[in-house]
Amino acid sequence: MRRRQFIAGLGSAAAWPVWARAQQADRVRRIGVLLPGDENDPEGKARISAFTQALTDLGWTNGRNMRMDLHWTGADNNRTRALAQELVGLQPETIVTSNTPATVAVQRETPTIPIVFANVADPVASGIVERLDRPTGNVTGFAIVEAPLGGKWLELLSQIAPGLKRAAIMFNPDTSPASLFVPSFETAARSLKVVPISAPIRTDVEIEAAITALGREPGGGLVVIAELFALTHRAPIILAAARNNVPAVYSLSVFANEGGLLSYGADQVDLFRRAASYVDRVLRGAKPAELPVPVQLPTKFEMVVNLKTAKALGLTIPETLLATADEVIQ
Numbered sequence: 528m529r530r531r532q533f534i535a536g537l538g539s540a541a542a543w544p545v546w547a548r549a550q551q552a553d554r555v556r557r558i559g560v561l562l563p564g565d566e567n568d569p570e571g572k573a574r575i576s577a578f579t580q581a582l583t584d585l586g587w588t589n590g591r592n593m594r595m596d597l598h599w600t601g602a603d604n605n606r607t608r609a610l611a612q613e614l615v616g617l618q619p620e621t622i623v624t625s626n627t628p629a630t631v632a633v634q635r636e637t638p639t640i641p642i643v644f645a646n647v648a649d650p651v652a653s654g655i656v657e658r659l660d661r662p663t664g665n666v667t668g669f670a671i672v673e674a675p676l677g678g679k680w681l682e683l684l685s686q687i688a689p690g691l692k693r694a695a696i697m698f699n700p701d702t703s704p705a706s707l708f709v710p711s712f713e714t715a716a717r718s719l720k721v722v723p724i725s726a727p728i729r730t731d732v733e734i735e736a737a738i739t740a741l742g743r744e745p746g747g748g749l750v751v752i753a754e755l756f757a758l759t760h761r762a763p764i765i766l767a768a769a770r771n772n773v774p775a776v777y778s779l780s781v782f783a784n785e786g787g788l789l790s791y792g793a794d795q796v797d798l799f800r801r802a803a804s805y806v807d808r809v810l811r812g813a814k815p816a817e818l819p820v821p822v823q824l825p826t827k828f829e830m831v832v833n834l835k836t837a838k839a840l841g842l843t844i845p846e847t848l849l850a851t852a853d854e855v856i857q
Contacts, residue, residue: 556587556810559614559622560597561607561629563755570758570781571599574625574799578645581803587810600629602759604702608632615640621809623802624668626755627653628702634666641809644668645802646795648704648754650822659822667815669802669823671793677708678715680750680776683791683830685719687837687844688774692746695724695737697764699756708752721748728756731763738764742771749775753782753792761785774840783831783856788840793825801826829853 560578564571575597579589587593596617600607611632614622621641624630630644634655642665650656650670657663659670677696685691696712698705709725716723726737726749741747749768751757757764758779765786768775777783778792801823808818815821830848833856837844849855 554592556593557617557619558593558595558806558810559617559619560595560624561600561610561614561622561633562597562625563600563602563607563629564759565599565601566597570779570795573796574645577796578623578799578803581800582806585803585807587807593810602755604628604632608635611636621806623806625799626702627655627704628755630655630666630668637665639665641815642666642668643802643805643809643815644670645799646671648672649707652704652707656822659824661816661821663816665815667805667818667821669798669805669825671798671825672707673793673825674707675711676778676792677710677712677750679711680708680778680791681712681715681719681721683789683848684748684750684774684776685721686848687776687789687842688748690746691719691721691748691774693722693724693741694748694750695726695741696750696752697726697728697734697737697757698752699729699754700727701729702756703752703754705752712750728760731760734760734763735767738767738771738773742773747773749773751775751777751782751787753777753779761787769836769839772840774842780829780831780854783833783836783854786836787833788836788842789830789832791830792828794827794829797827798825831856 562571589595598610600610607628615636622633624633624644625646627647630647633642645668647670649672655666681694713723728734761782774788777787777790780790783790830852831854832844832852
């Protein structure tokens with residue numbers, strides 16, 4: 528446009544940039560969210576509550592300048608894939624996922640919509656990103672890549688169960704990142720002179736059989752990797768451990784809160800709270816690969832000890848352990 532044409536049209540055209548900026552600022556952004564479990568699960572509710580509150584603190588309010596489409600997958604992989612397709616079809620500005628199956632399902636559906644994951648055990652091994660420090664494509668987020676946790680869980684188990692002779696690590700081979708934690712678990716077992724046992728589970732019957740076998744003789748203990756299957760089947764796991772007098776350590780606090788002996792792991796609620804900062808940047812125009820630290824690791828871990836369960840099992844929790852616990856259930 529020539530200068531004199533621009534000046535002549537100043538009365539109408541000069542106002543356009545201001546109007547356009549205002550309209551862009553007022554535009555409602557759409558966020559898709561794909562979570563495991565169901566809407567009544569207390570763990571899932573706590574995570575999404577922390578996420579939405581963090582977004583509000585950053586200036587994004589659901590129903591005002593942001594719309595959140597929240598879908599729960601249950602424990603059904605087919606449903607996860609169908610909901611991933613549905614969310615992509617809505618064409619949101621970004622999609623937030625939790626766990627590996629949901630992230631992979633969404634990634635398969637879109638190479639362009641930015642994806643922010645809030646809880647993936649090993650995004651490199653899962654093929655979600657090539658490298659933690661330099662991801663490519665449209666995916667970024669918060670991982671729980673802490674391979675030494677396998678050994679840490681067994682060390683905690685040996686502290687609360689001094690007569691430990693055998694320890695099983697329980698996981699669902701279809702949904703669990705067990706390969707990440709098993710090496711450190713086995714290394715710790717050798718150091719502690721404990722027999723390591725692999726306990727893959729896919730059904731409640733297998734859960735019962737594995738824990739019953741541990742409880743047949745004194746000295747059995749259990750470590751549970753709380754992926755999607757174990758999380759949705761936590762009630763039978765906790766009950767079987769209590770019924771068979773088997774001390775158990777879990778990777779999520781919800782297990783200890785619901786009757787499990789002890790939990791130790793990354794603070795999942797904190798990961799979702801931190802994920803909001805990435806969503807904020809994406810909504811303001813950043814691309815996943817452009818973020819300063821593309822894939823981040825946990826910075827906060829939590830331990831919960833259930834003294835009621837310890838008493839029922841006839842165990843005395845060391846004072847040093849109680850002093851470091853984030854929560855003690857009396």
